[in-house]
Amino acid sequence: xxxxxxxxxxxxxxxxxxxxxxxxxxxxxxxxxxxxxxxxxxxxxxxxxxxxxxxxxxxxxxxxxxxxxxxxxxxxxxxxxxxxxxxxxxxxxxxxxxxxxxxxxxxxxxxxxxxxxxxxxxxxxxxxxxxxxxxxxxxxxxxxxxxxxxxxxxxxxxxxxxxxxxxxxxxxxxxxxxxxxxxxxxxxxxxxxxxxxxxxxxxxxxxxxxxxxxxxxxxxxxxxxxxxxxxxxxxxxxxxxxxxxxxxxxxxxxxxxxxxxxxxxxxxxxxxxxxxxxxxxxxxxxxxxxxxxxxxxxxxxxxxxxxxxxxxxxxxxxxxxxxxxxxxxxxxxxxxxxxxxxxxxxxxxxxxxxxxxxxxxxxxxxxxxxxxxxxxxxxxxxxxxxxxxxxxxxxxxxxxxxxxxxxxxxx
Numbered sequence: 001x002x003x004x005x006x007x008x009x010x011x012x013x014x015x016x017x018x019x020x021x022x023x024x025x026x027x028x029x030x031x032x033x034x035x036x037x038x039x040x041x042x043x044x045x046x047x048x049x050x051x052x053x054x055x056x057x058x059x060x061x062x063x064x065x066x067x068x069x070x071x072x073x074x075x076x077x078x079x080x081x082x083x084x085x086x087x088x089x090x091x092x093x094x095x096x097x098x099x100x101x102x103x104x105x106x107x108x109x110x111x112x113x114x115x116x117x118x119x120x121x122x123x124x125x126x127x128x129x130x131x132x133x134x135x136x137x138x139x140x141x142x143x144x145x146x147x148x149x150x151x152x153x154x155x156x157x158x159x160x161x162x163x164x165x166x167x168x169x170x171x172x173x174x175x176x177x178x179x180x181x182x183x184x185x186x187x188x189x190x191x192x193x194x195x196x197x198x199x200x201x202x203x204x205x206x207x208x209x210x211x212x213x214x215x216x217x218x219x220x221x222x223x224x225x226x227x228x229x230x231x232x233x234x235x236x237x238x239x240x241x242x243x244x245x246x247x248x249x250x251x252x253x254x255x256x257x258x259x260x261x262x263x264x265x266x267x268x269x270x271x272x273x274x275x276x277x278x279x280x281x282x283x284x285x286x287x288x289x290x291x292x293x294x295x296x297x298x299x300x301x302x303x304x305x306x307x308x309x310x311x312x313x314x315x316x317x318x319x320x321x322x323x324x325x326x327x328x329x330x331x332x333x334x335x336x337x338x339x340x341x342x343x344x345x346x347x348x349x350x351x352x353x354x355x356x357x358x359x360x361x362x363x364x365x366x367x368x369x370x371x372x373x374x375x376x377x378x379x380x381x382x383x384x385x386x387x388x389x390x391x392x393x394x395x396x397x398x399x400x401x402x403x404x405x406x407x408x409x410x411x
Contacts (some may be wrong), residue, residue: 346372
């Protein structure tokens, strides 16, 4: 019943937004003109497609929708939503002004036949321009930036780092979201570049898929080529459990999908850490690598992590690196109860896949949700690095905050 209500609300919201935003098109390009008919037909065809997608998803479940259709729907939805909301801003402002003027004229005008002002073509043109500008930017973000991988180089000085680990090179990947890919060549190229760096250790901090293990079928051979001197290690993110396709309760279908997902890590030669730790050694000196399952301070996201269990048997004086998908875990628990953890590696935020990042300015809507949302942060002797994500989710592109491969050197 809750799912039916949810999808009904989404469908009604889509229809309401489209009916209202179409007012700008209707005024600027009347439907009784040839151009107006073409534009109107395209507009309502996309609306019909989105509504049918909602109905099909409600009836058959997200896990049964072909991946191509999911990506196409996401593109239409996000591109359209942002553009239409900006158009609505101007239309609503005009409607508010027209309503106030109509009420004022009714109260104070001596005329008996006061009429409601018609919508002005000038405002409709402004609304359309406001919608078109972000549409161009967001489309560019899809076509140009979805696979525009940035290799972010960062040095981290850890107080307890053994001398043999000075210059130790870690590659961090996060948030691959394989179900959002539609190309293999740029991914394979990125993997080749990573291997060419000859890393000591490769760490993946969760969200390998959007929902389903089968999303990795095409990409497993590619990511399986990742090589590092001390291995490739991984942890789980909130999307890896299949909750968004099957719900939080365990079902036979969900259990089968999760077992297949775990096998993907094994087939690629990745060492999946589920609330456990491993020792990395160089000439009788070592650091401890800890991996926890997804843990978040936000109840919307699953929390299966047990940092106490994951840290069992470790020497408090040893240098420790923790992989934890959600950066909210750092302030929630790590730097309060586990102050002996030197470095935490996280992802999850994607940097909102939208923002501004230059030498002088770093901004994203993500910063209003997460204190640590992209890059390196420090509290005392503890650090956290938040990777911006390798893939994407929802909006199938990037604007300003580009996909990342972290190249970290310990000093």
